[in-house]
Amino acid sequence: MDCSTPFAPRGDKKSVEEGLEFAPKFDQDGLIPALAMDASTKEPLMLAYMNAESLRRTLEIGEAVYWSRSRQEFWHKGATSGHTQKIVEIRTDCDQDALILLVDQAGAGACHTGRSSCFYRKVEAPGAGKSAQLVPIGGEKTFDPGQVYGKP
Amino acid sequence: MDCSTPFAPRGDKKSVEEGLEFAPKFDQDGLIPALAMDASTKEPLMLAYMNAESLRRTLEIGEAVYWSRSRQEFWHKGATSGHTQKIVEIRTDCDQDALILLVDQAGAGACHTGRSSCFYRKVEAPGAGKSAQLVPIGGEKTFDPGQVYGKP
Numbered sequence: 001m002d003c004s005t006p007f008a009p010r011g012d013k014k015s016v017e018e019g020l021e022f023a024p025k026f027d028q029d030g031l032i033p034a035l036a037m038d039a040s041t042k043e044p045l046m047l048a049y050m051n052a053e054s055l056r057r058t059l060e061i062g063e064a065v066y067w068s069r070s071r072q073e074f075w076h077k078g079a080t081s082g083h084t085q086k087i088v089e090i091r092t093d094c095d096q097d098a099l100i101l102l103v104d105q106a107g108a109g110a111c112h113t114g115r116s117s118c119f120y121r122k123v124e125a126p127g128a129g130k131s132a133q134l135v136p137i138g139g140e141k142t143f144d145p146g147q148v149y150g151k152p
Numbered sequence: 153m154d155c156s157t158p159f160a161p162r163g164d165k166k167s168v169e170e171g172l173e174f175a176p177k178f179d180q181d182g183l184i185p186a187l188a189m190d191a192s193t194k195e196p197l198m199l200a201y202m203n204a205e206s207l208r209r210t211l212e213i214g215e216a217v218y219w220s221r222s223r224q225e226f227w228h229k230g231a232t233s234g235h236t237q238k239i240v241e242i243r244t245d246c247d248q249d250a251l252i253l254l255v256d257q258a259g260a261g262a263c264h265t266g267r268s269s270c271f272y273r274k275v276e277a278p279g280a281g282k283s284a285q286l287v288p289i290g291g292e293k294t295f296d297p298g299q300v301y302g303k304p
Contacts (some may be wrong), residue, residue, distance in 0.1 A: 017287070018265070020287070042195070059284060091196070092274075093271050111246055119243040120243075121172070134171070
């Protein structure tokens, strides 16, 4: 194993699928998708990405640390807003190229728009030749992002 | 709008986040991640990817149609195994670059390894200098993939 990360090298298909060594697969940009869910309600909160180092830090400190693709920097969720995500459980899938984070979400919400979840709209299937529309689903704002992030 | 897909063009940040037009963002490979969850239990089942056409087909037929990155072809989930995923609800997130599928999973399970969910292992945080290990979480096989897929 590479001593700089706590992950195993990728083995063959059988060892990845049936083994108990954690050998996450990062994509061509070095990232793995991580879907955060509320550990109590199982509501999906947000989908973000981690690189190897942010995943290592997440395991180390027990709070979600993502890699911000837009800012190209580590993103300790809640460092600015106080809305940290305490890790209750991390799951990986059969081919170990995706993560589920079951978290205790601190503060009013996970979404930078001021809502508890980023998934506050559902897709309405379109009629023939029509375009698909979104419908709000209980996504009332639970905090004022201007106040929390200090931006208008 | 492009008449070949039922999606709106991407607008500015405000319209993407607060608007009700569905304008999904596909990545440089033309894909958007889609996390399927059991609509009743909210258990995460699998994470896969869709391109615009597979998303259009999903909306059209009401069953999950992914894009297989490994096979580079459309993947109507359950076409081989019978384990289709009937769409109950599709959610998108604030920046419309991720999808949640709430599904009725037909048959014994979502995972090609023979389990109900692909997320059948959790990650154990490693001790200092140690490598991270996986722990099975109720992922007993619910079907025989050899029988279902006709391969040993």
